[in-house]
Amino acid sequence: CNTAIGIPFAKAKEGSFVQDAPHLENSFEGDAFLKRNLERILPNNVYSDVKKELSAFGARVATDIYKLGRECELSPPYMKLQDAWANPHNRVVTCESWKELKRVSAREGMVALAYERNPKHQGFSRFIQMSKNYLFYPSSGLYSCPLAMTDGAAKTLEVSGFKDHGGAYKNLTSRDPERFWTSGQWMTEKRGGSDVAGGTETLAVQDPNFRNMYKLYGYKFFSSATDADVALTLARVVDPATGKTTAGTRGLSLFLVHVDQPSNLHLIRLKEKLGTKQLPTGELLLDGMNAELLSEPGRGVASISHMLNITRLHNASASVSAMRRIISLARDYSNRRIAFGKTIRNHPLHVRTLADMELECRAGFVLFAEAARLLSLEESGTASNDQQQLLRLLLPLLKLYTGKQCIKVVSEGVESFGGQGYMEDTGIPVILRDAQVTPIWEGTTNILSLDVLRAVAKTEGQVLVAYYQRIQGVLDSSVNPSLSECCSLLEQYRSQLISFAQNNSDQLEYVARDFSFGLARTLAGALLLEHASWSGAVESDVAAAERWLRQRDLVAQSLAVEQICNPSVTSIQKLDEALVFDGYDA
Ligand code: UCC
Ligand code: FAD
Known part of the structure; x- marks a missing residue:
């Protein structure tokens, strides 16, 4: 027998080593940044109430709900055109887990929470509902998608005066699984x-x-x-x-x-x-x-824009949540995987890579939380005019920015598992596949950049005034003294963006994407700074604000260069054409 001479492959042909898989944590308890943001934004008694609900839900997201979602990926829907006797069927067949997720969604009030406007939430029902949806997405087997559209439809019926008409609104916002409609x-x-x-x-x-x-x-x-x-x-x-x-x-x-x-x-x-x-x-x-x-x-397009604005908020929730999920798994794996004699957690370069992902996730999260907060204020009738204007600008910014960044972060996250990240049965590749859709549906990145310009034009620049004021509010508050240099950087970025908009209106469409990214990144900087200056902030909150503002280029060079050189847009466009269509014969 081989064991006699010390060869370990006698019985177990595959060797004795088994790699520990990454573990899913309670998605609320493990998300310290989410918890601190909720604590900062919500009134004390509201937070202490909802954290119990969110913690219980976070546990389900990591256990039974995760299993249901995974089953939906493994048993995808198919079409059945006829039954065995050739009777027309014309239906899509979904798995039992997909149906169960509908019931879970109803019972958990994934849509209802926003419309019940429970007085105990003190005007923050929408914020709480979106926080719960944020936890749900990565385990929901994409059931979050019909929920987003259901939410958008309920909102449209509500604002269009169809709340008490025909029963649809009641069913879309029901907690009763037998009644709940999508x-x-x-x-x-x-x-x-x-x-x-x-x-x-x-x-x-x-x-x-x-x-x-x-x-x-x-x-x-x-x-x-x-x-x-x-x-x-x-x-x-x-x-x-x-x-x-x-x-x-x-x-x-x-x-x-x-x-x-x-x-x-x-x-x-x-x-x-x-x-x-x-x-x-x-x-x-x-x-x-x-x-x-x-x-x-x-008035169809204007009316359905109520739905679009809700589904875009959900899209951002999903984008940030996907980043959070892959980071959560990656950091756990970094504690279990050994390379070059130590856990990869102890390789500073690996942790640096994860820290960059975390920074992007936090920037996306503060933008998402701000939009959910502003929508809460609007729906509870307490939003100021400036807050409503900012919300109009923020929704397309948020969707376009987080949708794009999500792919980058999730892709980096896949690499952090090495080859295993590429293996279907780890459940990791699905996160990347699903991330790729977030910039496409509900309006592509370019289309949403143009919506940013639409918002600026329709309000004659009022949305930018509200944007300016929101950042000013942060600068005027008691900012953590160790971050004072960040305040000057924030001011510089803001003035670069606003003066570009004022002086280059003929170029705005051409650079709409860079302009929107600049607006999103700069606002994220202000919000990270605000969070870092809160009394409950911890070391990592300060580091996030500092790194975001000092180590990242928040506004693209194209805005600066075009402003300085100011060549005609058509001459730049000609160069683009030359680059793209070099050698192409239509
Ligand atoms: O993709 C889809 C579903 C995917 C599955 C669900 C995922 C949910 C998240 C999942 C999470 C897991 S459904 C298809 C989505 N399709 C789109 O998003 C369309 C993209 N295209 C646009 O957004 C365009 O910008 C259009 C269609 C809105 C542009 O149309 P027009 O014809 O150029 O529009 P106008 O003339 O500029 O606007 C018509 C009116 C104006 O109001 P009035 O008439 O009062 O001046 C606009 O101000 O609509 C108003 N409007 C808006 N108002 C347009 N967009 C908005 C807006 N976003 N907010 C407020
Ligand atoms: P196009 O409009 O043809 O765009 C092609 C490219 O041109 C894009 O990159 C776009 O950014 C760019 N472009 C277009 N116009 C401009 C411009 N003016 N300036 C600069 N660039 C421009 N739709 C629904 O209605 N309901 C659904 O349930 C739904 N589900 C979907 C599910 C999935 C998985 C996917 C992938 C899509 C779904 N969609 C749905 C469709 C989705 O909303 C559209 O695909 C999306 O809005 C883009 O439209 P399009 O495919 O026609 O692209």
């Missing part, structure tokens, strides 16, 4: 999803018997919740007298549809996606689908 958001058509007005071909023909009822005919190219109960969608109303429609944005109206219309709604196929495989995203043919008009005719 909603889809059908905007994108084959011709385009960014330019919704240019892309929408769906027609709405008025039902002559009911004033607000229409029949919809069209093809919706992306529907991420084909199993939803209802959906909000856009269509072009056909004038009954002329048979004509109005082109452009002014021709679009908003409709509510009930999805269970087997004769008038056909699921054409489920998409074959890079990620979000848990999610039944399909293409739908609307063939005379009954629909109720929700907006004034021609």
Whole structure:
């Protein structure tokens, strides 16, 4: 026997070493930065109440909910067109865990929490609901996606005056699993999803018997919740007298549809996606689908923007939460993996890499928390005009910035597990696959950068005044004295951005992305500084503010260079063309 001569491979052919897998921690208790932010932002008694709920939920997120979410990835939805006897079925089949996650979501009040406006929350219901959704995302098997759209639909019904109409709002905001409904958001058509007005071909023909009822005919190219109960969608109303429609944005109206219309709604196929495989995203043919008009005719885009603004907040919650999840696993793994004779935690270069990820995650988190806080104030009727203006600017900034950074951080996180990070059965690759969608859906990075400019233009710059004032509020408060140099840097970045906007309006569209990133990063700097100056701040909070403001370039060179050289935009664009289309023959 080989053991006699000391060879350890006699019985166990694979050797005796087994690597300890990274452990999932209670996602609330392990997230010290989240806890300190909640403690700072919420009134004391509200925090001490909700922390129990969030801690219990954080434990579930790491255990039973995680298992349900994982099962959704492993048993993705599929289409069933017929039953065994060739009866038309035309349905998507989802796994039991996906259905259970719907019940869990109802019971946990993932949507309801924001609409119950419990007086015990003292106006912070939305903030608490979003904190809970933030914990949920990485274990939710993408159930967070239908929840985001459900939340957006409830909000749209509420602000459009349909709260007490037809029962949809009550079901979307119910905690009863038997009653709870989810909603889809059908905007994108084959011709385009960014330019919704240019892309929408769906027609709405008025039902002559009911004033607000229409029949919809069209093809919706992306529907991420084909199993939803209802959906909000856009269509072009056909004038009954002329048979004509109005082109452009002014021709679009908003409709509510009930999805269970087997004769008038056909699921054409489920998409074959890079990620979000848990999610039944399909293409739908609307063939005379009954629909109720929700907006004034021609106000469809403006009306659905209420939904967009909520789903974009959820998107940011998911982006930051994905960063948090991979960091949480990576730091635990760093304690379990040995290389060159010591745990990788004890290699400063490895910890430095994790610290950079943590910094990006914290910057994203403070932006997300600020947006959730401002929305809470708006929904409880206590937001000042400046706060409302800042919220309008912050929502696209937050979505575009965190969506992009999430991919970078998660990708770095995958590498921190070495080869194991690339292995499907570790459950790590799915985090990266799903991260890749966050900058695309709910408006791409460029489209949201243009929405930032839309917000500036529509308010004649008031959103930038509110932005300026928010940062000023931080500078005027008692900033931690060790961070005084950071205050001057913050002021410099702010004035660079504001003066660029004032002096280069003709270049703003061209540099919209750099401008938006600069705004997002600089505001994150102010918010990190605010947090670091709070009485409960710890060493890492101060380090985060300091590193963010002193070691990162918060505003892109392009803004400085173009301002100084000021060549015409067209000459710069010509160079872009030369670079991109070099050697290309159309
Ligand atoms: O992707 C989708 C679902 C994915 C699954 C769910 C994920 C949820 C998160 C998951 C977490 C796990 S649904 C498809 C999403 N699609 C988009 O986001 C569309 C992207 N494109 C845009 O956002 C464009 O900027 C458009 C479509 C809004 C541009 O259209 P127009 O025709 O150029 O729009 P206008 O004319 O500029 O705006 C029409 C009106 C204006 O108001 P009025 O008429 O009063 O002047 C705008 O100010 O709409 C107003 N408006 C807004 N208001 C437009 N955008 C906004 C806004 N964001 N906030 C307030
Ligand atoms: P396009 O509009 O064709 O854009 C192509 C590129 O051009 C983008 O990079 C864009 O940034 C850029 N671009 C376009 N216009 C400009 C401009 N003016 N300036 C600079 N750059 C520009 N949609 C729904 O309605 N409901 C859903 O449930 C849904 N689920 C989805 C699920 C998944 C997994 C995915 C991937 C998408 C989903 N979508 C859904 C669609 C999504 O919202 C769109 O794909 C997205 O809005 C972009 O639209 P598009 O695909 O038509 O790209």
